[in-house]
Amino acid sequence: MSERLVRLACTAAVAAQAVLAPVPALAVPDAQPPVAELLTDLQQLYRQAEQATETYNAAEERLNRQRAEVIRLDGELAGARRSLHSSKDEAGRLARQQYQSSTGISPYVRLLLARDPQHALDEGHVIGELARERAKTVGRLADGEKKQADLARKARKALDTRLLLAEGQKKQRDEVRDRLLDVERMLASLTPDQLTALAALERTETADAQRKLTVSGALSATTPPPSQEGDRAVRYAVRQLGKPYEWGAAGPKAYDCSGLTSQAWDHAGTPIPRTSQEQWAHLPHVPLNELRPGDLVVYFPEATHVALYLGNGRVVQAPRPGAKVKVSPIAANPILGAVRPDPKARPLAHYTPPTVPEGATEGPDEGFGASQPTVPTPT
Structure with missing residues (x-):
């Protein structure tokens, strides 16, 4: 086959592939942008x-x-209905007792005709007590009916709110x-060399920011x-090292960033809000130069990421999809600030940091070179 025919055949093959191949959601242009732009x-x-x-986590909490x-x-x-049923039974019982005790003669005439006036007085006292008890029961019955109606209305409203949430x-x-x-489409559009370059560039940027x-x-020197x-x-956070990041997860097999920090403090006996934004909004802030292990470091202007301070300029975090819980x-x-879940607790007199497993700092903070992020299946 001549060189011209070979070129024509290659051109036709490329054209056929362009027609038949599905177009990716995020097509990669022939001229790839710089790695720094891809990273951004x-x-x-x-x-x-x-x-x-x-x-989503905040919506789940609500x-x-x-x-x-x-x-x-x-x-x-349910309790109000049982109480109302009981009040109705009591009212019926008292009504029957009053009917059975009634003679149609006024208490004054009965007293005059009685052989034993004291007995008549005692009987009248009992009848009066029954009447007063009946009045109280009727009052409880009315209150119970009102309470049941109010609770039924609140329960319906609460259920409607739950459906909206x-x-x-x-x-x-x-x-x-x-x-x-x-994220998945962009990662799929990149070559292995680009992924390697992205990971290397982000590690360089992190090292520069840390320096x-x-x-x-x-940061304090000590x-x-x-x-x-x-x-x-x-210690709880360190035990989770190596477990995968999963959006919306709070253990024990996987975590997102605030799932890890909230569970760590929950296991420490001090429950804190579930999301990074609530942790930033509701927990006392501390300066970075006063950080102690266990404090939470919050990131980005919107407080959308959080990690647990390990000490010596390191944190334990669930970085992002495709990565695992690690020391970073x-x-x-980009740091927004830090918060302390237990501001009034005294520091330990003697402290031995937990042993961090070998390799805990290895692996990407960025998740580029790991498996692609798991996309949740709609339910």
């Missing part, structure tokens, strides 16, 4: 995914609280799914000891 785009996608995840409120109101309503949670779940699909933070004096609760939180430099992400 991918970091932005991860940030959007994590922000959507934290919003839904859980509403479920508990519905259960509580249903229990109160469940619908909102579904939308947030779909938002996370869309953002993770964007600048250390040189600035923002790490003060944690409280007893902080020590327990750190504190400057692995």
Whole structure:
């Protein structure tokens, strides 16, 4: 075959592939953008995914609280109905007693005609007590009916709210799914060499940020000891090293960033809010130069990522989809600030840090070179 025919055949094959091959959702242009630009785009996608995840987690927390409120109101309503039924039975019993004791003669005439006036007086007292008891029972009956109606109305409203929250949670779940699909499509569009270059560039950027933070004096040269609760939180987090990141997960097999920190402090005996944004909003802030193990380091202006401080400029974190729980430099992400779940707890007099397993600092903080992020399946 001549050289001209070979060129024509290759051209035809390429054209056929262009027609028959499915077009990817995020097509990669012939002229690839610089690695730094790719890194910025991918970091932005991860940030959007994590922000959507934290919003989903907040929706899940609200839904859980509403479920508990519905259960509580249903229990109160059931109790009110039992009490109302009991009051009705009591009112009926008293009505029968009064009917059986009634003679149609006034108490004054009965007293005049009685052979034993004292007995008549005692009998009248008993009848009066029965009447007063009946009046109280009727009052309780009316109150019970009102309480049951109020509780029934609140229970219906609580159930309606729960349904609305469940619908909102579904939308947030779909938002996370869309953002993770964007990440997956971009990762799939990159070559192995590009992924390697991205990981290397981000490691370089992290090392530079860590060096600048250390040189600035923002971190203390020595790490003060944690409280007893902080020590327990750190040891729990260290035991989770190597477990995969999974959006919306709070253990024990997988975690997202705030799932790890909230569970660590829950196991330490100091429950804290579930999401990074709530942790930043509701826990006392501490300066970076006063950090002690167990404190939480919060990242990005929207407080969408969080890690647990290990000491000596390192954190334990669930970095992002595709990565695992690991030890990272504190400057692995742009720092917003830090919070302390136990501000009033005294530091330990003597502290021995937990042993960090070999390889805990290895592996990507960024998740580029690991398996692609798991995209949640709609349910």
